[in-house]
Amino acid sequence: MSSFDEMDAFEGASLSSRAMAARPQPYLDALNPAQREAVECLQGPVLMLAGAGTGKTKALTARIVHLLTTGTARTNEILAVTFTNKAAREMKERVGGMLGQPAEGMPWLGTFHAICVKLLRRHAELVGLKNNFTILDTDDVIRLLKQLIRAEGIDDKRWPARALANVIDDWKNRALVPTKVPVADASAYNGKGVDLYAQYQTRLIELNAVDFGDLLLHMVTIFQNHPDILEQYQRWFRFIMVDEYQDTNVAQYLWLRLLAGGHKNICCVGDDDQSIYGWRGAEVGNILRFDKDFPGAKVVRLEQNYRSTEHILAAASGVIAGNQGRLGKELWTDAKGGEKVRLIGHWDGEEEARWIGEEIEAMQRGTRGQGPRDLDQMAILVRASHQMRAFEDRFLTIGLPYRVIGGPRFYERLEIRDAMAYFRVVTSPDDALAFERIVNTPKRGLGDKAQQTIQMTARENGVSLVEGARLAVENGLIKGKGAGQLRQLLDNLARWSAMTVGPVLEIDDESVLDDGGAPQMRFGEPDVPHYELAQIILDESGYTTMWQNDKNPDSPGRLENLKELVSQLENFENLQGFLEHVSLIMDNASDDAGQKVSIMTLHGSKGLEFPAVFLPGWEDGLFPSQRSMDESGLKGLEEERRLAYVGITRSEEVCTISFVGNRRVFGQWQSQLPSRFIDELPDEHVEVLTPPGLYGGGYGAAAPSEAPVRSSIEEKVALADGYNSPGWKRMQSRAGQYGTAQPKPAKNQIIDVKAVSSFTLGDRVFHQKFGYGMIAGIDGDKLEVEFDKAGLKKVVAAYVSASDDIPF
DNA sequence: GCGTCCAAAGCTGAA
DNA sequence: CTTTGGACGC
Numbered sequence: 102m103s104s105f106d107e108m109d110a111f112e113g114a115s116l117s118s119r120a121m122a123a124r125p126q127p128y129l130d131a132l133n134p135a136q137r138e139a140v141e142c143l144q145g146p147v148l149m150l151a152g153a154g155t156g157k158t159k160a161l162t163a164r165i166v167h168l169l170t171t172g173t174a175r176t177n178e179i180l181a182v183t184f185t186n187k188a189a190r191e192m193k194e195r196v197g198g199m200l201g202q203p204a205e206g207m208p209w210l211g212t213f214h215a216i217c218v219k220l221l222r223r224h225a226e227l228v229g230l231k232n233n234f235t236i237l238d239t240d241d242v243i244r245l246l247k248q249l250i251r252a253e254g255i256d257d258k259r260w261p262a263r264a265l266a267n268v269i270d271d272w273k274n275r276a277l278v279p280t281k282v283p284v285a286d287a288s289a290y291n292g293k294g295v296d297l298y299a300q301y302q303t304r305l306i307e308l309n310a311v312d313f314g315d316l317l318l319h320m321v322t323i324f325q326n327h328p329d330i331l332e333q334y335q336r337w338f339r340f341i342m343v344d345e346y347q348d349t350n351v352a353q354y355l356w357l358r359l360l361a362g363g364h365k366n367i368c369c370v371g372d373d374d375q376s377i378y379g380w381r382g383a384e385v386g387n388i389l390r391f392d393k394d395f396p397g398a399k400v401v402r403l404e405q406n407y408r409s410t411e412h413i414l415a416a417a418s419g420v421i422a423g424n425q426g427r428l429g430k431e432l433w434t435d436a437k438g439g440e441k442v443r444l445i446g447h448w449d450g451e452e453e454a455r456w457i458g459e460e461i462e463a464m465q466r467g468t469r470g471q472g473p474r475d476l477d478q479m480a481i482l483v484r485a486s487h488q489m490r491a492f493e494d495r496f497l498t499i500g501l502p503y504r505v506i507g508g509p510r511f512y513e514r515l516e517i518r519d520a521m522a523y524f525r526v527v528t529s530p531d532d533a534l535a536f537e538r539i540v541n542t543p544k545r546g547l548g549d550k551a552q553q554t555i556q557m558t559a560r561e562n563g564v565s566l567v568e569g570a571r572l573a574v575e576n577g578l579i580k581g582k583g584a585g586q587l588r589q590l591l592d593n594l595a596r597w598s599a600m601t602v603g604p605v606l607e608i609d610d611e612s613v614l615d616d617g618g619a620p621q622m623r624f625g626e627p628d629v630p631h632y633e634l635a636q637i638i639l640d641e642s643g644y645t646t647m648w649q650n651d652k653n654p655d656s657p658g659r660l661e662n663l664k665e666l667v668s669q670l671e672n673f674e675n676l677q678g679f680l681e682h683v684s685l686i687m688d689n690a691s692d693d694a695g696q697k698v699s700i701m702t703l704h705g706s707k708g709l710e711f712p713a714v715f716l717p718g719w720e721d722g723l724f725p726s727q728r729s730m731d732e733s734g735l736k737g738l739e740e741e742r743r744l745a746y747v748g749i750t751r752s753e754e755v756c757t758i759s760f761v762g763n764r765r766v767f768g769q770w771q772s773q774l775p776s777r778f779i780d781e782l783p784d785e786h787v788e789v790l791t792p793p794g795l796y797g798g799g800y801g802a803a804a805p806s807e808a809p810v811r812s813s814i815e816e817k818v819a820l821a822d823g824y825n826s827p828g829w830k831r832m833q834s835r836a837g838q839y840g841t842a843q844p845k846p847a848k849n850q851i852i853d854v855k856a857v858s859s860f861t862l863g864d865r866v867f868h869q870k871f872g873y874g875m876i877a878g879i880d881g882d883k884l885e886v887e888f889d890k891a892g893l894k895k896v897v898a899a900y901v902s903a904s905d906d907i908p909f
Numbered sequence: 910g911c912g913t914c915c916a917a918a919g920c921t922g923a924a
Numbered sequence: 925c926t927t928t929g930g931a932c933g934c
Contacts, residue, residue: 184924214924239923258929313924380922487920507923541910548910583910685924704922726921744922767919768925 126170128163128199136160139368139401140167143340146361146395147368148388152432153417153750154408154710157370158188161344162195164368165207168340169200176206180338180360182213184345186685188708189215192344209338213353215685217316220334227327228306228319233529233677235310236684240518241534242266242312249300255293265290269298273314274382276321276352278302308533317352324359335363345707346371346391350382358394365395373428374421375747377704379733379740389428406432408710410439412786413756417749419783424739441788442749442756444779449763450488450718454495457481457715460757461501461698464713471755476502476696478712482703482748484724488717489700496698504697507705512683516648516659517666521683523638526567527597528676533566540570543647545590546583554578567594590642597638600629601676631679632670639663703748714752719745719760719776745778758782 132140136156139149140163151157165181168174183189189211196207209216218236225232237245246269247262268289272282279299287295305311311319324331341361343349346369349357361367369391376385392398406414414434421427447453460469467473481492489505496503511517519542525535540555541547547555558578559569573579574587629637639645645663648656673679699711718724725741733740749756760775864876 186924212924316924378922381924485921544911546910550910581910702922723921728921765925 126167128166132156132160132163133405135401135403135405136163139399139403140164142399142401143168143171143173144366146365146391146398148346148391148398148400149368149370149403150388150400150428150430151370151372151403152406152430153372153375153747154406155403155432156405156407157372157403158192158195158344158708160403161342161368161370162192162199164342165192165196165210166199174340177208178337178339179207179209179342180216180340181207181210181342182216182344182357183210184212184348185708186212186215188212188344191708212685213356214313214316217320217356218681218685220320221311221316221323224320224323224327224330227323227330230306230311230319231309233309235308235525235529235532235535236316236681237305237310237312237534238513238684239266240513241310244537245304245308245534246297246301249297249304253293253297255291260291260293265294265297268294269301270312270314271382272298273312273318274350274352276318276355278318278322309529309531310534314352317356321352321355321359324356331359332363334360339364339366341367343367343369343371345375347373347376347385347388348378348383349387350378351384352382354384354387361395367395372430374424374430374743375707377707377740377744377747379736380729389426402430404430404432406434408753409434409750409756410436410754412439412441413749413752413754415786416442416756416782417746419786420742420749420778420781421746423781424742440755441786442758442782443788443790444782445757445759445790446775447759447761449761450491450765451495453717453759453761454491457492457717457757457759458495458499458501460715462499464755474713476698479715480699480701480706480709480711480713480751481715481717482701482706482751484703484718484726484744486702488723492700492717502695502697504699506699506701511662511665514659514662516662519644520635520639520663520666521680523642523644524635524676524680526594527634527638528601528680530567530594530598531565536566536570539642540587540590543643545586546581547579547587548583551579551583551587567591593641597634597641600634600637601631631673631676632667635667635670635676639667703744706751707747710751710753712753713755714748714757716748716756716758717760718764719758719779720764720773721776722773723764724776725778742778742781745776 129137129140133156136159139147139160143164149157149160151160161181165179168179169176181192183192193207193210196210221228221230221234222232225234243262243266246265247257250257250260250262250265268286272286277283279295279302282295282298289295290297305315324334338360341357343357348371357367369388371388373385373388376383376388379385392400409417411434414432418432445456447456461476461479463469464471464474464479465476483489483492486507493503493505495501512521519539522535522538525532526539530536537552540552555566555570555573557569558573558576559566562569562572564572570587571591574584574591577584579587645660648659648663651659670676670679673682721727724745725738729737729741731737749758758779760779761773763770764773765771862876
């Protein structure tokens with residue numbers, strides 16, 4: 102086997118033939134002809150069209166290994182980009198595995214964002230940044246935009262900052278700097294979009310900060326404006342590989358095209374049928390026109406699927422066939438037989454969760470005719486994250502271990518973000534956003550007015566916020582209790598800063614590029630270990646105490662999280678390194694230990710596979726998502742369909758699709774129709790399950806206002822026998838017409854003014870939040886109601902409806 | 910300046 | 925149903 106030491110012996114020369122002859126290449130023997138073709142074609146542009154489960158990652162990693170063992174490239178000459186950290190990690194591991202040792206030497210294997218951070222740190226000054234710039238996450242961005250919006254006198258209720266953030270993000274994805282935004286987009290955000298975008302960019306530079314989109318955008322700008330720098334990297338990255346090419350947006354596409362422009366040794370791997378990120382600017386067009394960008398490109402199709410049984414594959418193919426304008430691949434498999442895709446309907450979401458929970462337990466015990474399965478082999482893939490809740494609730498109840506992947510992330514929690522803001526202020530005192538966040542957390546008697554004074558002082562003197570705060574307090578502009586507390590905070594900050602050491606970025610010069618070393622960042626040695634410093638900061642700032650004194654039931658949990666945060670810090674060399682890791686790798690540092698069922702979104706499941714997969718919530722409006730169809734029409738629907746395809750193709754052996762008749766949306770019952778994708782599943786590859794017991798099966802027919810009730814046996818039978826018949830479908834579409842016309846219960850059923858007067862003392866009423874109660878008093882349009890559970894409350898009559906229930 | 914109460918909005922998707 | 929932000933009272 103090769104090793105990096107051995108490879109050093111080949112340094113600097115063109116060695117392919119010698120190396121090839123000298124080394125055994127077992128990784129090549131493990132490939133099928135198509136994979137091998139793609140792997141062995143090292144020079145020139147290559148497009149690998151790889152369907153789901155066709156050994157794409159295997160081929161990609163084999164290609165890297167092939168580049169290395171043939172001596173064609175050295176590890177640091179290969180630029181390999183992925184979209185997720187998960188994918189990058191996996192590829193590193195697999196390259197290491199094939200080489201027989203860890204692939205530490207692949208410095209340029211990573212996500213677009215991680216690689217761009219490295220590059221941008223080297224060239225930050227070219228776009229007006231310092232090399233220790235901060236990376237803002239979505240939360241910071243929104244807060245910043247809100248400030249700008251309010252400064253413009255725009256009502257941020259009518260024009261939410263979030264909407265502007267989306268617009269700007271969209272422009273950045275399309276590699277549009279403010280001056281390049283097309284006239285057609287001038288109306289964006291009430292006509293103020295472009296102006297605010299420009300302001301926002303200016304502000305970011307002032308703050309020495311970037312957002313996610315900037316990482317790419319700035320690098321594209323630099324490459325475009327500095328041909329010499331671009332050329333350096335073109336020489337440097339002699340081989341480029343891109344995973345999930347169908348998901349690249351315009352900015353990423355330009356970035357790649359610029360870098361590959363010289364040698365054109367670029368190998369892109371993708372599957373147009375798995376393009377599911379159109380909403381964040383991905384252009385399927387990139388993959389469709391690859392051979393126009395790179396004339397003479399070799400196109401290889403991987404069509405043999407090694408993952409799923411033929412029924413699962415056929416079901417997926419049947420669904421995706423409904424899309425127009427595909428490059429067209431025909432997946433096939435040697436694996437014959439297996440179970441059909443299973444389909445089941447339930448009364449509501451709770452029952453769906455209950456049934457899936459039981460099914461999982463049965464699979465675990467092996468009583469479902471398959472032999473026992475580990476929980477790790479099972480996954481629930483949902484369309485929208487709010488669907489997860491029903492499963493979590495249910496699994497907690499029955500004590501079924503689960504793990505949520507990509508759910509509410511550790512680093513997005515309030516306490517973690519606060520703690521990190523402290524770290525940020527300490528490591529870079531210019532970080533205004535972080536300072537704003539912590540200045541009055543815990544409460545230091547520094548409210549709106551004091552904070553405005555700080556802002557003004559800073560602006561008038563042209564200094565940072567921290568500096569402005571010091572000036573303000575020294576000049577007695579801040580009064581009362583706040584002044585002393587602020588002074589103490591500032592002293593603390595200065596002290597903590599002295600205990601750490603700022604990043605000593607050693608910008609490597611040309612020679613480093615030429616002699617083969619990757620650009621490095623090095624940091625000085627701090628006086629106190631950073632993890633101890635972190636603990637000190639949290640304790641001395643009073644932040645820990647704040648939660649200790651908080652009586653909320655979740656406070657202990659928050660303290661736990663802070664402890665966890667500090668202990669994770671030990672894995673990093675310094676606070677800066679940690680902060681960067683956090684901003685780029687928002688992975689769930691979930692406890693991998695133990696057997697657990699995975700719950701995740703369909704988007705999050707891409708690239709994964711499980712023996713048994715559950716796909717709940719296949720209902721029109723939820724999946725395909727109404728919003729997607731409203732916003733993007735047929736294009737949106739086709740993307741949803743690809744999502745369905747991705748979901749089904751995650752499964753190896755058992756795939757169970759389910760839908761419900763009633764679902765609670767915003768706490769209100771809505772009747773649902775089965776997804777149109779269910780109609781598109783080929784009958785001969787689907788088995789319709791009869792719901793067990795006497796429950797379930799009904800949908801759309803019963804008034805959703807009542808709590809779920811037992812459905813009739815007739816309904817159940819109709820579901821079991823008739824779902825495939827044209828008559829059933831017609832019935833369902835009719836039910837849909839009636840269904841949507843049905844009066845909605847509770848909240849929406851607002852009682853008009855005339856009706857209000859009809860309330861009298863003693864009437865039974867229903868309130869969406871407080872439940873049932875009796876009217877105890879009437880005061881204009883307000884009612885005093887003695888609620889059965891919530892006690893006496895004064896509520897607006899419009900939010901109460903008459904009820905004829907019987908108190909229990 | 911801080912806490913409490915109430916009305917309104919929100920649930921795609923994510924580095 | 926849950927979360928959030930604004931209004932109001934202390």
